[in-house]
Amino acid sequence: MSPSLLRIATRKSALALWQAEHVASLLRAAHPGLRVELVPLTTRGDEILDQPLATIGGKGLFLKELEVAMLEGRADLAVHSLKDVPTELEAGFSLPAILPRADAADAFVSNHYSDVMALPHGARVGTSSLRRQAQLRAARPDLELLDLRGNVGTRLKKLDDGLYDAIILACAGLERLGLHDRIRSRLGAPTWLPAPGQAAIAIEARADQTEVLETLAVLDDAETRLAVTAERAMNQALGGSCTVPVGAWCTVTERGLHLRGMVGDVSSGRLLSAEAEGTSDDAVKLGNEVAQALFAQGAATLLGR
Numbered sequence: 001m002s003p004s005l006l007r008i009a010t011r012k013s014a015l016a017l018w019q020a021e022h023v024a025s026l027l028r029a030a031h032p033g034l035r036v037e038l039v040p041l042t043t044r045g046d047e048i049l050d051q052p053l054a055t056i057g058g059k060g061l062f063l064k065e066l067e068v069a070m071l072e073g074r075a076d077l078a079v080h081s082l083k084d085v086p087t088e089l090e091a092g093f094s095l096p097a098i099l100p101r102a103d104a105a106d107a108f109v110s111n112h113y114s115d116v117m118a119l120p121h122g123a124r125v126g127t128s129s130l131r132r133q134a135q136l137r138a139a140r141p142d143l144e145l146l147d148l149r150g151n152v153g154t155r156l157k158k159l160d161d162g163l164y165d166a167i168i169l170a171c172a173g174l175e176r177l178g179l180h181d182r183i184r185s186r187l188g189a190p191t192w193l194p195a196p197g198q199a200a201i202a203i204e205a206r207a208d209q210t211e212v213l214e215t216l217a218v219l220d221d222a223e224t225r226l227a228v229t230a231e232r233a234m235n236q237a238l239g240g241s242c243t244v245p246v247g248a249w250c251t252v253t254e255r256g257l258h259l260r261g262m263v264g265d266v267s268s269g270r271l272l273s274a275e276a277e278g279t280s281d282d283a284v285k286l287g288n289e290v291a292q293a294l295f296a297q298g299a300a301t302l303l304g305r
């Protein structure tokens, strides 16, 4: 029997709530008569705001409480930014739908400067992402890189308060929040790579809830799933999580998949990159191939392994 009510576990940040509401309206449109409600929850990742994510460690910092709600029957699904979802999902859960991807580029955001190259010598740039820090360091060894955590609104407020000359955010998040006009320039492939899975929204549910999974699967976008499967396979082969300087970007055409990967080093600004093409029937193999090419260039040293 298909469910008559679906409860969506979500974080309480403006971005998370937007994404959950977005999924709720897509579900209502796809299944007339279906009731959909939000269950807003606080996660550990939201509570610890004084430390860079890379230091706190622990995969799935933003997922745990939402998964517990599903296990305890307080929610039927959870909505996540795919880039916050660990490559290895918790046992007993699956991702029945990955939505069509938005703009996966990063955004250069500043009140005074138009892009990274226009920043004055020694300018202060805020981002806690090691991937963003490594790519900034590579382009501009002189910059002062400063930690910056919190949700999108908090980060913009700190920029506006003058704590930074510029910050780096995801274009997708800014667009979803109606903040497109804060984007001074796009940082995109091939010169700048996003996080694996960036700009894709993932729906998570319990693997044993067959009817729920079927109800959610109608929202899945096959092309986005292929691309992010390759990116996440590469990340996994590199032993990556969201706490290592790894970037990935896969495009899908009728000719097949094209994956580009990057591993960086924050202190030296050294970047390794590799790319390969593959067929759409083996996205995982393509991801492994690019990871191997990066290892052949010495990625293990940069990743501290």
Ligand SMILES: NCc1[nH]cc(CCC(=O)O)c1CC(=O)O
Pocket (backbone or CB within 6 Å): 081, 082, 083, 084, 152, 168, 169, 170, 171, 172, 173, 197, 198, 199, 200, 201
């Ligand atoms: N780590 C926070 C986070 N998780 C997903 C996004 C952006 C939206 C997306 O990638 O789907 C953001 C904000 C940011 O990086 O600026």
